[in-house]
Amino acid sequence: MNFLEEKILRDGVIKEGNILKVDSFLNHQIDIDVMRQTAYEFKRRFRGVEVNKVLTIEASGIAIATLLGHLYDVPVVFAKKSQTANSTDDKYISQAYSFTHKKMNNVFISKPYLSASDKVLIVDDFLADGQAAHSLIDLVHQAGAEVAGIGIAIEKGQQQGGSKLRAEGYKVESIAIIENMDWQKQTIKFRNQPELSFGNANLTIE
Amino acid sequence: MNFLEEKILRDGVIKEGNILKVDSFLNHQIDIDVMRQTAYEFKRRFRGVEVNKVLTIEASGIAIATLLGHLYDVPVVFAKKSQTANSTDDKYISQAYSFTHKKMNNVFISKPYLSASDKVLIVDDFLADGQAAHSLIDLVHQAGAEVAGIGIAIEKGQQQGGSKLRAEGYKVESIAIIENMDWQKQTIKFRNQPELSFGNANLTIE
Numbered sequence: 398m399n400f401l402e403e404k405i406l407r408d409g410v411i412k413e414g415n416i417l418k419v420d421s422f423l424n425h426q427i428d429i430d431v432m433r434q435t436a437y438e439f440k441r442r443f444r445g446v447e448v449n450k451v452l453t454i455e456a457s458g459i460a461i462a463t464l465l466g467h468l469y470d471v472p473v474v475f476a477k478k479s480q481t482a483n484s485t486d487d488k489y490i491s492q493a494y495s496f497t498h499k500k501m502n503n504v505f506i507s508k509p510y511l512s513a514s515d516k517v518l519i520v521d522d523f524l525a526d527g528q529a530a531h532s533l534i535d536l537v538h539q540a541g542a543e544v545a546g547i548g549i550a551i552e553k554g555q556q557q558g559g560s561k562l563r564a565e566g567y568k569v570e571s572i573a574i575i576e577n578m579d580w581q582k583q584t585i586k587f588r589n590q591p592e593l594s595f596g597n598a599n600l601t602i603e
Numbered sequence: 604m605n606f607l608e609e610k611i612l613r614d615g616v617i618k619e620g621n622i623l624k625v626d627s628f629l630n631h632q633i634d635i636d637v638m639r640q641t642a643y644e645f646k647r648r649f650r651g652v653e654v655n656k657v658l659t660i661e662a663s664g665i666a667i668a669t670l671l672g673h674l675y676d677v678p679v680v681f682a683k684k685s686q687t688a689n690s691t692d693d694k695y696i697s698q699a700y701s702f703t704h705k706k707m708n709n710v711f712i713s714k715p716y717l718s719a720s721d722k723v724l725i726v727d728d729f730l731a732d733g734q735a736a737h738s739l740i741d742l743v744h745q746a747g748a749e750v751a752g753i754g755i756a757i758e759k760g761q762q763q764g765g766s767k768l769r770a771e772g773y774k775v776e777s778i779a780i781i782e783n784m785d786w787q788k789q790t791i792k793f794r795n796q797p798e799l800s801f802g803n804a805n806l807t808i809e
Contacts, residue, residue: 426716427679429672455662456681463666464673466635473633473666479704498685510632 400434401550401572402587411580415553423550424457424522435572436464439520439548442570448518448545450474450511452537454493454504454529458521461550465520474510476533478502489539493532496525504532506540513541524549524571527558534567546570554588606640607756607779608793617786621759629756630663630728641778642670645726645754648776654724654751656680656717658743660699660710660735664727667756671726680716682739684708695745699738702731710738712746719747730755730777733764740773752776760794 398406410418422428439461448469453462454476466473479502488505495502511517519533530547537544544567552559552571562569574588604612616624628634645667654675659668660682672679685708694711701708717723725739736753743750750773758765758777768775780794 420713421715425680425683425713427669427672427681429669429676429679432669433673456665456683459662459665460669460679463633463635463638463669466633467639467670467673470635473635474631475633475662477631477662507626507631509627 398587399438399572399590401431401438404428404431405551405573406585409585411578411583411585413580415555415578416580417551417553417575417578417585419522419551427460432460432464435461435550436468438572439465439518439570440468443518443546443548443568446518446545446568447516450515450517450542452476452506452511452517452519452533453521454478454533457523461522461548462520465518465548469518472510474506476504476506476536478504489536491532491535491539493528494526495528504529504536506536508540511537511540511542515540515542516545517542518545518548520548522550524552524558524562524569525556527556527561530558530562551575604793605644605778605796607637607644610634610637611757611779612791615791617784617789617791619786621761621784622786623757623759623781623784623791625728625757633666638666638670641667641756642674644778645671645724645776646674649724649752649754649774652724652751652774653722656721656723656748658682658712658717658723658725658739659727660684660739663729667728667754668726671724671754675724678716680712682710682712682742684710695742697738697741697745699734700732701734710735710742712742714746717743717746717748721746721748722751723748724751724754726754728756730758730764730768730775731762733762733767736764736768757781 408421449471451462451466451473459475462473487508490505493504517537546568549571552574554574554576576586576588578585614627655677657668657672657679665681668679693714696711699710723743752774755777758780760780760782782792782794784791
């Protein structure tokens with residue numbers, strides 16, 4: 398079991414309707430040590446992959462993206478979800494349905510901040526149906542840039558986002574993949590990830 | 604002139620209506636080096652001040668808050684702007700008018716993430732009329748916690764937020780204070796901040 402799976406078992410709360418509440422450490426209050434470990438773990442899993450930009454979507458992906466940008470020493474871009482009054486530039490625009498807010502969002506990035514030479518590592522806190530990830534991939538492709546990979550903190554393995562993205566050929570790395578959870582028993586089963594089962598220490602050799 | 608003032612002169616764009624556009628490095632694309640320097644500069648300016656939590660408001664304050672939380676090694680909390688479907692806990696709630704989005708927002712924090720023992724450093728990318736800062740202060744006070752200080756990247760000195768907060772007794776540190784700007788000439792005058800005029804190198808001694 399890795400650091401994030403342990404943290405989820407310790408501090409996550411399962412709610413009815415397949416909801417995992419992790420706002421005590423991931424997306425409202427931020428446990429800075431868990432975030433740092435998440436960033437290091439992404440860097441390790443994407444070792445050898447060229448990355449010159451980290452991309453996420455506001456708001457809860459920004460913390461992970463910032464620490465990862467800090468590690469790579471590359472710019473971070475966060476896609477925005479609604480047009481703001483002081484933003485009149487040309488934009489790449491996509492759409493994503495938010496299950497959290499139960500509405501379609503415009504997701505956009507001002508054109509100067511993605512270019513054809515970018516190797517973009519997309520990161521987010523959650524992956525469920527893959528709506529946000531697909532909209533970010535769409536924006537990267539509109540710019541003629543390349544998706545270097547997709548790093549996810551928590552993937553809901555019962556939903557189809559992760560398997561669809563992998564079938565499309567993307568390198569998706571999720572630190573914790575929830576195979577199933579039971580809100581009445583408050584139990585979670587994680588998908589076994591072989592590359593983690595030997596402990597990180599054995600895997601740091603390039 | 605400090606690093607942020609230089610960056611604003613180099614990459615900021617002044618728009619009609621007293622708008623300073625800094626989304627190439629601060630609140631859409633994030634220049635990670637500028638963000639790191641911002642976090643270090645806050646740490647320096649609040650030297651000797653006890654801080655056990657960093658608080659900001661979504662979305663563009665999150666990057667600075669995360670790097671500052673990383674430096675202090677304390678939790679970060681970001682206040683949210685609208686109720687989400689999977690959030691049913693008790694909350695501290697305040698209101699703030701967003702000039703950017705031209706509407707009142709509910710600003711809230713789940714109660715477990717602010718407590719009476721917290722010494723809270725509030726940070727944000729911008730301070731203009733102080734709506735967001737006052738709502739964050741209100742939330743801190745609702746929890747019985749203490750505002751350790753307020754760190755702002757860019758303060759619009761012509762608007763009243765900063766002077767009001769200082770008059771109320773808060774330690775407000777803004778890295779760049781815009782005295783005035785002219786969108787037709789594309790010129791900016793920064794307020795002289797004496798503690799920076801000697802260069803940071805002379806001021807690092809405890």
